[in-house]
Amino acid sequence: MSRPLTARQQNVYDFIVKTMSEYGYPPTRAEIAKALGFRSPNAAEEHLRALERKGAIRIIRNTSRGIRLPAQETAERQELSSESTADSTTPSGLPVIGEVAAGSPVLAAEHIDRYCPLPSEYFTPKADYLLRVRGLSMKDVGILEGDLLAVHRTERVRDGQIVVARIEDEVTVKRFKRQGHNVQLLAENADFDPIVIDLRTQALEIEGVGVGVIRGGNGQALG
Incomplete structure (x- = not known):
């Protein structure tokens, strides 16, 4: 400053x-x-x-x-710079999740592309994994194609939080809103319609909440 x-x-x-x-x-x-x-x-x-x-x-x-916040971006770039020299035979740090196969756990070994040497405690609450973002449905909050979304694993979620949700066999990143039995998963892009779920007839699993973003997965962390 x-x-x-x-x-x-x-x-x-x-x-x-x-x-x-x-x-x-x-x-x-x-x-x-x-x-x-x-x-x-x-x-x-x-x-x-x-x-x-x-x-x-x-x-x-x-x-x-x-x-x-430039201070946070600088701190995370310093943490991530050690990735090029990390011992690849001893995975450490946060797992980076790429494509998630239908019906299998997000943190299944086959989904982990690599490990990012960023401490989970850097985020509040702590991050358990980094999910590579697909598409532009959340672009208006600065979450873009190829970014890494830091995710805290929890099933407890409040209205307005950005969540990683599983709907049947699909995993998606959206903003959560609930009213009674109905849940809306809202995009941050006017080109995408809300996903509406009736919890009485449809299954919805919350895989976690977003706690930060790493721009393009290249180490430019966004608080």
């Missing part, structure tokens, strides 16, 4: 860090405005631009949650 923050900028920065820690992704401008009592998302945008000028955050243009 190149320059000190004002008290209001610090409040915005702290809210970003808190949101990313709890949900694994940054807040929108509207969420910042609501949480901190700004009159409009435009006021939040002005504070974000000031934070970017001071080096506290990095803004990814044209995405609703395009806020990144």
Whole structure:
């Protein structure tokens, strides 16, 4: 961080860090405005631009949650740089999951492409594996084709969290929303319709919640 923050900028920065820690992704401008009592998302945008000028955050243009923390990106790049020299005969770190075969566990040995030497405790809550993202259904929250989604294994999930869900034989990454017996798995891309599940007649398994993203799987970690 190149320059000190004002008290209001610090409040915005702290809210970003808190949101990313709890949900694994940054807040929108509207969420910042609501949480901190700004009159409009435009006021939040002005504070974000000031934070970017001071080096506290990095803004990814044209995405609703395009806020990144350079300090976290640098720390993860340093962790991941050891991958090229790691002993391949002794797997360690987080397993990287590629294609998941129908009906088999996500962490089955045949799904593990490699291991990423990033400590699970770097993420909060801790990550148990990295899932390679397919498609662009979550692009508006900055989760793109080829990215690695850090996943904490749990069946407990709150509305609004990004989850790895299994619907019959398909594994998908979506935002979770539940109302009674009905669950909606929501894309973050207007080109994709919600997946609606009636829990009385359809099976749904939660394989975990997203707690962070590694851009393109190349070591540029996004908090």
